[in-house]
């Protein structure tokens with residue numbers, strides 16, 4: 001635990017510095033820099049201060065207008081394009097074409113591997129593009145484009161074009177708040193959102209107050225996806241192009257033992273050494289490599305384009321941090337949709353399960369629409385938390401955060417992301433000799 005924390009500490013400090021270099025007004029402001037100007041980033045709150053109210057009368061826990069936390073974006077009338085449709089329908093392709101032809105831009109994706117794929121594609125097309133993730137910063141001379149993981153989205157700079165991929169992850173319990181921040185905060189003339197149609201009503205509702213122009217563009221799947229009537233049954237039935245999806249690291253290793261039959265490669269969720277996931281994806285996609293079967297975690301569902309012919313669910317249940325539960329319709333569709341990607345080696349995708357008992361859930365889920373997204377994740381910005389802490393000078397960070405989250409007021413479009421996990425981290429980092437900003441970063445990253 002101690003070594004984990006030390007590693008995380010170093011990462012958070014490096015991250016803090018990178019945010020400062022990036023000029024992210026919401027996250028970089030260190031406590032000692034807090035001044036009157038800092039209130040500007042909490043928008044409408046300024047008015048109450050300038051009308052003479054004292055800080056103690058002010059309710060910093062009021063999170064009902066999160067769009068006002070991003071003054072740079074609010075000064076623009078953004079054109080927002082919602083690219084929606086099933087998996088493998090070309091949503092991201094079209095958004096990226098737009099990004100590529102824009103004078104400046106940013107791509108925000110849910111995975112490091114996707115950010116890397118986009119940076120590679122842009123640089124290959126002679127559009128210099130930086131790669132920025134929680135772990136790396138690869139800057140290219142003269143770049144006016146960035147490909148980032150969504151947590152690293154920059155809400156202080158101006159862009160001609162921005163893309164947020166897998167936007168339905170607004171509703172994700174753990175990471176939804178980062179998508180909300182990018183959606184409300186990126187100051188781009190054109191903002192392209194790619195994802196499931198189930199996110200449309202919520203996004204339209206969230207953007208009613210931003211004065212943005214919103215347009216929906218619908219897509220159809222580009223190649224067929226066939227749910228099979230027979231299960232895999234036995235690993236002796238595995239063939240080239242198969243991808244076994246599993247939900248635990250132990251199982252990934254267990255399946256890897258099948259190496260005597262086929263060369264297996266695996267893609268873990270977040271346990272990869274830097275660059276290892278890239279190597280694995282490249283080798284799997286490389287027809288000349290010896291790796292032709294993939295064992296992957298459910299992270300594969302977040303928009304990856306790999307040469308997969310058949311997706312095999314090893315189980316339809318996963319432990320989500322709190323309980324063992326059945327996979328949801330969107331999860332099954334997202335993961336299943338990795339098979340038979342347009343332009344890949346396999347023009348038709350197939351999906352099945354290891355166990356015959358799981359087939360009914362697979363079939364019904366692939367045929368069902370995703371449930372409409374009701375709420376987006378939200379967390380208080382550092383500014384708000386810091387100002388709140390000034391009212392409680394004798395409380396530690398954990399107490400401040402706990403109190404804040406308990407008292408937070410939200411509009412019906414939002415929920416507070418992952419409180420329990422965040423408070424657990426806050427309890428640990430509060431014991432460390434860190435500034436409040438670093439402690440905040442530990443909790444939200």
Ligand SMILES: Nc1ncnc2c1ncn2[C@@H]1O[C@H](COP(=O)(O)OP(=O)(O)OP(=O)(O)O)[C@@H](O)[C@H]1O
Nearest residue numbers: 086087088089090091092093303305337341342343
């Ligand atoms: N018009 C096109 N010409 C060439 N290739 C295309 C075209 N449209 C899509 N593709 C390719 O098809 C694959 C799927 O497209 P894309 O990733 O844009 O789909 P998506 O709808 O965003 O998928 P998902 O929701 O599953 O992430 C990609 O490899 C993409 O490059």
